[in-house]
Amino acid sequence: MSSSAVQVQESGAAALAAAPLSIIAHKFGGSSVADAARYRHVAGLLRARDEAVQASVVSAMKGVTDALIGLAHSAADGRDWRTPWEALRGRHLDTAADLLQADAAPVQDWLRAQFDELAELLHALSVLGTPTREALERVQGLGEVYSARLLSAHLAALGEDVAMLDAREVLVVNHGDLGVAVDWPASEERLARWRERHPAPRIIITGFVARDGANRITTLGRNGSDYSGAIFAALFQAQELHIWTDVDGVLSADPRLVPDAVPLAALSYHEACELAYFGAKVVHPQTMTPAISRGLPILIRNSFRPEHPGTRIAAAGDEAGPVKGLTLSPGLALLNLEGAGMIGVPGTAERVFAALRDARVSVVMISQGSSEHSICCVVREAEAEIGRRAVQAAFARELANAQVQNVQLIRDISVLAAVGDGMAGTPGVAARLFGSLARAQVNIRAIAQGASERNISVAVASADADKALRAAHAGFWLSAQTISVGLIGPGKVGGALLDQLHAAQARLKREANLDLRLRAVAARGQMWLDERGDTAGWQARLQASAEATDLDRFTAHLQSAHLPHTVIIDCSASDRVAERYAGWLAAGIHVITPNKQAGAGPLERYRAIRQAAAASGARFRYEATVGAGLPVVGTLRDLLDTGDELSAVEGIFSGTLAWLFNRYDGSAAFSALVREAHGLGYTEPDPRDDLSGTDVARKLVILAREAGRELSLADVRVESLVPESLRAAAPEEFMQRLGELDTAFAARHAAAAASGKVLRYVAQLDRDGRASVGLVELGREHAFAHLRETDNIVQFSTRRYCNNPLVVQGPGAGPEVTAAGVFADLLRVAATLGARI
Numbered sequence: 001m002s003s004s005a006v007q008v009q010e011s012g013a014a015a016l017a018a019a020p021l022s023i024i025a026h027k028f029g030g031s032s033v034a035d036a037a038r039y040r041h042v043a044g045l046l047r048a049r050d051e052a053v054q055a056s057v058v059s060a061m062k063g064v065t066d067a068l069i070g071l072a073h074s075a076a077d078g079r080d081w082r083t084p085w086e087a088l089r090g091r092h093l094d095t096a097a098d099l100l101q102a103d104a105a106p107v108q109d110w111l112r113a114q115f116d117e118l119a120e121l122l123h124a125l126s127v128l129g130t131p132t133r134e135a136l137e138r139v140q141g142l143g144e145v146y147s148a149r150l151l152s153a154h155l156a157a158l159g160e161d162v163a164m165l166d167a168r169e170v171l172v173v174n175h176g177d178l179g180v181a182v183d184w185p186a187s188e189e190r191l192a193r194w195r196e197r198h199p200a201p202r203i204i205i206t207g208f209v210a211r212d213g214a215n216r217i218t219t220l221g222r223n224g225s226d227y228s229g230a231i232f233a234a235l236f237q238a239q240e241l242h243i244w245t246d247v248d249g250v251l252s253a254d255p256r257l258v259p260d261a262v263p264l265a266a267l268s269y270h271e272a273c274e275l276a277y278f279g280a281k282v283v284h285p286q287t288m289t290p291a292i293s294r295g296l297p298i299l300i301r302n303s304f305r306p307e308h309p310g311t312r313i314a315a316a317g318d319e320a321g322p323v324k325g326l327t328l329s330p331g332l333a334l335l336n337l338e339g340a341g342m343i344g345v346p347g348t349a350e351r352v353f354a355a356l357r358d359a360r361v362s363v364v365m366i367s368q369g370s371s372e373h374s375i376c377c378v379v380r381e382a383e384a385e386i387g388r389r390a391v392q393a394a395f396a397r398e399l400a401n402a403q404v405q406n407v408q409l410i411r412d413i414s415v416l417a418a419v420g421d422g423m424a425g426t427p428g429v430a431a432r433l434f435g436s437l438a439r440a441q442v443n444i445r446a447i448a449q450g451a452s453e454r455n456i457s458v459a460v461a462s463a464d465a466d467k468a469l470r471a472a473h474a475g476f477w478l479s480a481q482t483i484s485v486g487l488i489g490p491g492k493v494g495g496a497l498l499d500q501l502h503a504a505q506a507r508l509k510r511e512a513n514l515d516l517r518l519r520a521v522a523a524r525g526q527m528w529l530d531e532r533g534d535t536a537g538w539q540a541r542l543q544a545s546a547e548a549t550d551l552d553r554f555t556a557h558l559q560s561a562h563l564p565h566t567v568i569i570d571c572s573a574s575d576r577v578a579e580r581y582a583g584w585l586a587a588g589i590h591v592i593t594p595n596k597q598a599g600a601g602p603l604e605r606y607r608a609i610r611q612a613a614a615a616s617g618a619r620f621r622y623e624a625t626v627g628a629g630l631p632v633v634g635t636l637r638d639l640l641d642t643g644d645e646l647s648a649v650e651g652i653f654s655g656t657l658a659w660l661f662n663r664y665d666g667s668a669a670f671s672a673l674v675r676e677a678h679g680l681g682y683t684e685p686d687p688r689d690d691l692s693g694t695d696v697a698r699k700l701v702i703l704a705r706e707a708g709r710e711l712s713l714a715d716v717r718v719e720s721l722v723p724e725s726l727r728a729a730a731p732e733e734f735m736q737r738l739g740e741l742d743t744a745f746a747a748r749h750a751a752a753a754a755s756g757k758v759l760r761y762v763a764q765l766d767r768d769g770r771a772s773v774g775l776v777e778l779g780r781e782h783a784f785a786h787l788r789e790t791d792n793i794v795q796f797s798t799r800r801y802c803n804n805p806l807v808v809q810g811p812g813a814g815p816e817v818t819a820a821g822v823f824a825d826l827l828r829v830a831a832t833l834g835a836r837i
């Protein structure tokens, strides 16, 4: 506390004699006293509190201050002021009648007299023709006077011992360059005298109004009622100031932009000032100064939920998180002065800021790199052009002789600030902020952090601002990491995935800070777009949708909600959908898929997909393309990332073919088994992709490419099990004519069995780079002969695993396991975006 503050407190103590133990100050804003019902609510709230002295500051009824200012201007401009005056008078008289019922008459008489006085003043203004500052000050503070009278009369009517304090009698202030300063000794003395005459325990005080040093009526400026609250809390030597609002305290971010913003339990004065400055809906810093200098706690509380503790603002906050809250200030611009001639020249910064000061342009944020090649600052958009001209004029000579190259103005800028005392001395906070923004594809234009380390501010394009705020808010785990999810192909795998998502959605939000919003589902014919992102009933909603599939609209919808992250999951087998991957990735959309078309498709496209992902940082994940839910691609990736080299791969890569040859013993028709595998969801949408060996060849290509080999499908020697006669048939016709496979398979099976062998469809990439897939006869002792059901087996021979290959084995097909593999990819991507997985 400063020595002057100590003096103030001591003289205040002397003037107010012995202070009772429980003194609490309250402040109610305009929406808390908007009508008779709200006054009743406030009175009930105050009466329920057991306080020895209760000093309550009230604002004008909602909208009244603006209406009064409007009246003064209308009168001075010669416009009709009578009609709005009558409306305002009527509103107050009606409120008095409703609130006070049988006791209304004296207050209504008083109100009539007050409004008559106001009318005289307005008439005088209409004659004068200009709203003098003094008249404006008198008029605009009247709403608080009416309001305090209404509330105190109501409490008195309820039998309370209450006094109304008109702050114009007690509070003395002076207007200076830094705002309104309280004349503490004069105010304390007046209050002490007032208290001698009004010892009531409950005091209702007019906010906003005061007297100045020349004894003229004045007001405390913007946020004046909050300031009055803090001033009277200090004058009454209250132990706490409760500021009543309609929210549960100070929130971690603007809830209109971040619906998941959380109420903060405690803030330090410093944190509250930083949050307030950058636009959070907290008390204004100036209003806190009387409380700060006295160490007086301020509680921001919800008058609709008085049982909620709200936010406590005091000298020390609490230990929660390094970052308490985030604020966003829109409507700004960047002013950038650049030039080699500035390097090492003392006084350049002084000239920039002097020019801006002389032009009365307020500087919001400053940033300069240590190269001194440029100085950049953020100013308000409305003052930006004036600022640019001022700096240009100040550096006209240097601009003319090219010592300074440019005075650049970048419009449509917002400043995002992360605030928290806990940031000081905590490494990694800036990294978390920048990382969150980078992953949300938000470009940072300028950065500022003071040595207090309580605030890191970044300037971003306003178009990215909402997204940036949400990403950073989730990045600091103040809210769940929200991901906009779109699914293409709600067939067997896609459907199973949606069911799994639905079952896990609430748990992931609760435990992993992850909010997966399913905002679009597209099948081949129709699609369904949704704002809420709920997985419940997706099937019925898709069926009911009349919207034809349009992947441009699908994509635009997924990205339109300012959600920081978008993931598209492609569970189709479509090549046309795979065509879109590079574009999505380039736009920062993460792509996850079990569809093999991209991984095994044309090499050029594959490279474009990889390049797009690398350039944008968006993730491309396809673990389920090989081995369904088995960790095949991930295992290979780990080997390679740790410096190993792939020499050869061999295995059984088809769940369908594994299942068919594990089952087929010649007793039942092969075609019947194929139909069964199709029904169980093991096969590709067209089972010929399995039987032709194409599916296996694709998987081999995917693995080879993962290992850096430029293999294409055409390079793989493939043995097809589909007879020529069925290759060109339509899928339905093929299923009908499946029986045509039976004779050939019976013969091959019999031949193998005769020599004590089994049939297995094996994929191989050998040490010389030769790739082949085909049906082979294996001895019964061979590892591949002992697999069960849909088991896949993948053997990696590498530089490290040279004598004995690394083996991944397990079920390699089926909607459930495949969906789980895709889901795991989704969670891995979410973890890189900041989910706690």
Ligand SMILES: NC(=O)C1=CN([C@@H]2O[C@H](COP(=O)(O)OP(=O)(O)OC[C@H]3O[C@@H](n4cnc5c(N)ncnc54)[C@H](OP(=O)(O)O)[C@@H]3O)[C@@H](O)[C@H]2O)C=CC1
Residues within 6 Å of the ligand: 488, 489, 490, 491, 492, 493, 494, 522, 523, 524, 525, 526, 549, 571, 572, 573, 574, 576, 577, 594, 595, 596, 624, 625, 627, 628, 655, 681, 682, 683, 684, 685, 812, 813, 814, 815, 818
């Ligand atoms: N089944 C398994 O065990 C495994 C499957 N996979 C892969 O998973 C993917 C899905 O397989 P599965 O679920 O069995 O197949 P399904 O045939 O059951 O489902 C495919 C889905 O994709 C939709 N679709 C097809 N083309 C398009 C398009 N152009 N635009 C939008 N939607 C389209 C279909 O819609 P509609 O119904 O309207 O035609 C259907 O909803 C395939 O790529 C497959 O290779 C990977 C590993 C294992």
Ligand SMILES: N[C@@H](CC=O)C(=O)O
Residues within 6 Å of the ligand: 625, 626, 627, 628, 653, 654, 655, 656, 657, 682, 683, 684, 690, 695, 812, 813, 814
């Ligand atoms: N049809 C495929 C499904 C997995 O990729 C298979 O049978 O392996």
